[in-house]
Amino acid sequence: MRIRPTTRTRHLSRATAAGAAAFTGLVLAFATTAGPAQAAEAIPATDAEAEQFVEDRLAEDSSALSADEVPEGVSLDEARDAVDGSDEITSADIEYAAALEDLPAEEGADGSAEDFYASPAQLPEEDGALIMQKSASFYLDPVKLIRHDAETTTFMYRTTDEHGEARAATATLLTPSDKVGEHAENVVVHAPGTQGIDDSCAPSRQLGMGTEYEGISVASALAAGHSVVIADYVGLGTEGPHSYLNSTEEGRSVLDAARAAQQVEGGGIDEESRLQLRGYSQGGHATTAALEIADEWAPELNIVSASAGAVPTDLEEVVTGVSAMQTGLLVLGLSSFAEQAEVDLSELLNEEGLETVERTSGQCTIAALLSNAFSDTTELTKDGRSFAELVGDERFAEVLREQKLGDGPTPDVPVLVNHSRLDDVVPFEMGRGLAATWCRDGADVAFEDNIAPTHIGGYIGALPRVEIFTARTFDGKRPLNSCWRL
Incomplete structure (x- = not known):
């Protein structure tokens, strides 16, 4: 085991060098005196700034x-091979991951009492009912030097899983500091991208640790003056498994989090608050799922628009195209899909493969x-098939097909669909196809493509346009419809 420096100074130098985000490179790169104001300035507000953000990221040198x-x-x-072999991971991300290992453990990992995440013996009768709440914090760095001044509250609420069982789930409500005590006119309901499947990966926990990579999107919405609700999804933080990319549970948990947020004491949200559903990647999948069931599951919510980025509408196609750099996502998927399909992985994986799944399932x-x-997953299976081939096995096929999106009810609110043409995880044609399908069915769709390299670059590149779309729809203005060109 290596001996690392343990002084706070060493922690600061490593963590602030790496920034406030994880592998995604949503690195804000604050100086040690930075605060919320500087955080807002670091968010790319124009296409040019977003392009420069991506270029700076790709320019990082692994030799350092x-x-x-x-x-x-x-x-x-x-x-170094991971940095040089892919644009997805940079040297700052490597340093960031190492910096997290240096930080002292705290009660409940995020400094909160573990028993907050323990489901009560008796749950409320109604979905979206608030169970409890507690004051929390939103840090922009893992050494907790930069605390955002938004009022932050973590809350637990009731939802229902795909089997019809009542479940407790958690979420976080963030209110801009200058809007505290006021009625929340506009609220972004944020569905997070892939976090992992372990309880420690729940966004509500990571926001309090300064390790939530989507903190840049949350900070962007707060800087625009909107309250933000960010869901943890069923089984992230609370008991029971998190069914990764399960459209039913994602959609329900997002909508029920929005319902419960209206009951959070001091939150200022009520039935008249205008809501935008927003998400990218897994978050785009969850946002789309929520849109498809909103009229049936939560018709009372005042949803005025939605933004869905890089939506993996067809998981069967996505998993077969996963690159070697993204093997970790495939391992997470295999673990969760096996749970959902009731497949015994010991029948398919050798000892090393089972150890890999167990280790990865505990990682964010x-x-x-x-x-x-760059793992060779053919060496982890009993018959020499790769993990991608295993997930394509008929035993998993039904689970994957059940998560397919785009064939459900058409959104009746303006929707922004964004996707990079150079996305290396979710094929660009999936985003374009989703937008075209909704257009054919009469939806009001703004389609924004970009040419930012990689899945992550597409996320950064879309941020300015997402905020412009959000502002227009909250103001009651119709966005430019793109259906004529799809």
């Missing part, structure tokens, strides 16, 4: 990495990607 800036279990050569996204980068 040293052995003590690499996480446990990853060699320096492996870390950055660690899962780093520890599995």
Whole structure:
């Protein structure tokens, strides 16, 4: 085991060098005196700023990495190969992951009492009913030097899983500091991208640790003056498994979080508050799922628009095209899909494969990607098939097909669909196809493509246009309809 420096100064130098985000490179790169105002300034507000953000990320040099800036279990050569072999991971992300290992453990991992996440013996009768709430914090860095001044509340509420069982789930409500005590006119209901499947990966926990990579999107919405509700999804943080990319549970948990937020004491949200559903990648999947069931599941919500980015509408197609750099996501998927399909992985994986799944299931996204980068998964199965081939097995097929989106009810509110033409995880044609399908069915769709490299670059590149679309729809203005060109 390596001996690392343990002083706070060393923690600061490593963590602030890496920034406030994980593998995604949504690195805000604050100085040690930065605060919420500087955080707002660091958010790309124009296409040019977003393009520069991506270019700066891609320019990072792996040769600057040293052995003590690499996480446990990853060699320096492996870390450099991960940086040089893909635009998805940069040297700052490697340093960030190592910095997290240096931080002292706190009660409940995020400094909160573990028993908050324990479901009560008796749940409320109605979905979306508030169970409890507690004051929380939103940090923009993992050493908790930069605390956002938004009022932050974590809350628990009731929802229902795909089997019809009542479940407790958690979410976070953030209110801009200058809007505290006021009626919340506009609320962004944020569905997060892939976090991992372990309880420690729940956004409500990571916001309090300064490790939530989507903090940049949350900060962007707060800077625009909107309250933000960010859901944890069923089984992230609370008991029971998190069914990764399960459209039913994602959609219900997002809508029920919006319902419960109206009951949060001091939150200022009520039935008249205008809501926008927003998400990218898994979050885009959840947002789309929520739109498809909104009229049936939560017709009372005042949803005025939605933004869905890089939506993996067809999981069967996505998993067969996963790159070696993204193997960690495939391992997370295999673990969760096996749980959902009731498949015994010991029948398919060898001992090393089972150990890989067990280890990865306890990791959040950055660690899962780093520890599995460029792995040859054919060496982890009993019959020599790859993990992608296994997930394509008929035993998993029904689970994957059940998550297919785009064939449900058409949204009756303006929708922004955004996607990079250079996305290396979710095929661009999926986003374009979803937009075209909704257009054919009469929806009001704004389609925004970009040419930012990689899945992550597409996320950064879309941020300015998402905020412009959000502002227009909250103001009651119709966005430019793109259906004529789809």
